[in-house]
Amino acid sequence: MPEVKLSTISKHYDEVIAVDSVNLTVHNGEYVALLGPSGCGKTTTLRIIAGLTLPTEGDVFIDGKHVTYAPPGNRDIGFVFQHFEIFPFWDVWDNVGYGPKLRGLDEIEIEKRVWEALKTTKLTDKADNLPDELNTPELQRVGVARALATGARLMLFDEALGALDPKVKAIFQHELRKIVKKNKLTAIHVTHDQQEAMAIADRIIVMRKGRILQIGKPTELYYKPNDIFIANFLGESNFIEGVVSKVTETGSEIRLRDGSILRTDEKAIKGGRRVIISIRHELLKLQPFERFSALNFIPGKVIGYRFLGDRHSYEVKLDAGEIVGVKEFARAPPPFKLEDPVTVRMDTSLAVLFSYPSNGLAPHLSLE
Numbered sequence: 001m002p003e004v005k006l007s008t009i010s011k012h013y014d015e016v017i018a019v020d021s022v023n024l025t026v027h028n029g030e031y032v033a034l035l036g037p038s039g040c041g042k043t044t045t046l047r048i049i050a051g052l053t054l055p056t057e058g059d060v061f062i063d064g065k066h067v068t069y070a071p072p073g074n075r076d077i078g079f080v081f082q083h084f085e086i087f088p089f090w091d092v093w094d095n096v097g098y099g100p101k102l103r104g105l106d107e108i109e110i111e112k113r114v115w116e117a118l119k120t121t122k123l124t125d126k127a128d129n130l131p132d133e134l135n136t137p138e139l140q141r142v143g144v145a146r147a148l149a150t151g152a153r154l155m156l157f158d159e160a161l162g163a164l165d166p167k168v169k170a171i172f173q174h175e176l177r178k179i180v181k182k183n184k185l186t187a188i189h190v191t192h193d194q195q196e197a198m199a200i201a202d203r204i205i206v207m208r209k210g211r212i213l214q215i216g217k218p219t220e221l222y223y224k225p226n227d228i229f230i231a232n233f234l235g236e237s238n239f240i241e242g243v244v245s246k247v248t249e250t251g252s253e254i255r256l257r258d259g260s261i262l263r264t265d266e267k268a269i270k271g272g273r274r275v276i277i278s279i280r281h282e283l284l285k286l287q288p289f290e291r292f293s294a295l296n297f298i299p300g301k302v303i304g305y306r307f308l309g310d311r312h313s314y315e316v317k318l319d320a321g322e323i324v325g326v327k328e329f330a331r332a333p334p335p336f337k338l339e340d341p342v343t344v345r346m347d348t349s350l351a352v353l354f355s356y357p358s359n360g361l362a363p364h365l366s367l368e
Helices: 042-050 092-102 107-120 136-149 166-182 194-200 218-223 228-233
Strands: 004-013 016-026 031-035 057-062 077-081 154-158 186-191 203-208 211-216 237-248 251-255 261-264 274-280 284-288 297-307 311-318 323-329 341-346 352-355
Touching: 004 042, 016 042, 016 057, 016 211, 031 042, 031 166, 031 194, 042 057, 042 077, 042 154, 042 186, 077 136, 092 107, 092 136, 107 136, 136 166, 166 194, 186 194, 194 218, 203 218, 203 228, 211 218, 211 228, 228 237, 228 274, 228 352, 237 261, 237 323, 284 323, 311 341
Parallel strands: 031 186, 031 203, 077 154, 154 186
Antiparallel strands: 004 016, 004 057, 203 211, 237 251, 237 274, 251 261, 274 352, 284 341, 297 311, 297 341, 311 323
């Protein structure tokens, strides 16, 4: 179970900085996800770990060994791509056995490794099939089996589940994690799919514009993001502008533009400061309009609605000016319709406060 360490890794392409001074340690036996929008540097980082791309600056260590300039074949890694990279005229057995053959293993050891890899990925009944006889999930299993058969202890997944439909992906990501943990491997998984990252990883590394913004467990990043971008990228959040009117020992009171007050459990630095309150869609509830003087009850009007199967999804324009999203468990028929006046009750126990950005909110919500 190798440890992977990146020390001040950067990669420049002429004027473009793809990876910018990344420091990262992936521990033995850990399953981590590199998560971020397209162009954030996550795939380039993975390719540097694999030896497929040389860094402009910095060092790569695998299992304590300096491997920055070592070729991929000398790094003891298994690499699984989104597009399978499977030989079309070889059957499953020969595809899976390709890696061990390249390593010069004898036939007995190759047969043992291939058989174990096929059992692990539930492909023993497909050993004689050609790739065009397999469906997409089975092809992805072949890619994983081929990586396992090499005997590598470090597995790298580059958008490996991207070609699967949502239901199949939900099943396969669970199986993939189980394979990694059962075989005591270290895994680094690149994805732009936040739900996939949260379902599969011990820790998530969120990247943007070549830099790491935050590293943490899925629950930490979801409920305690350290950046407005992360609060927006992971899940669905509302962002409400206000001014700190009071700071107490147990939290803060935020005055909105219509005079309404939100009370949060998070303490602001000081009163009078302009802030952004980030609060998840599922932490808001709608009720029939009533003038409340109580904290955390904000008047508004329904301006949008979508039925999501298990949820009603509303858009509500607050009297304070913002448009917020509200998700509630579905009831039939939906209790509110367009133009209905409502009161939004906000559970701010898990709200997060951010200082208002000097360059405005919009740049921090951009997925570029």
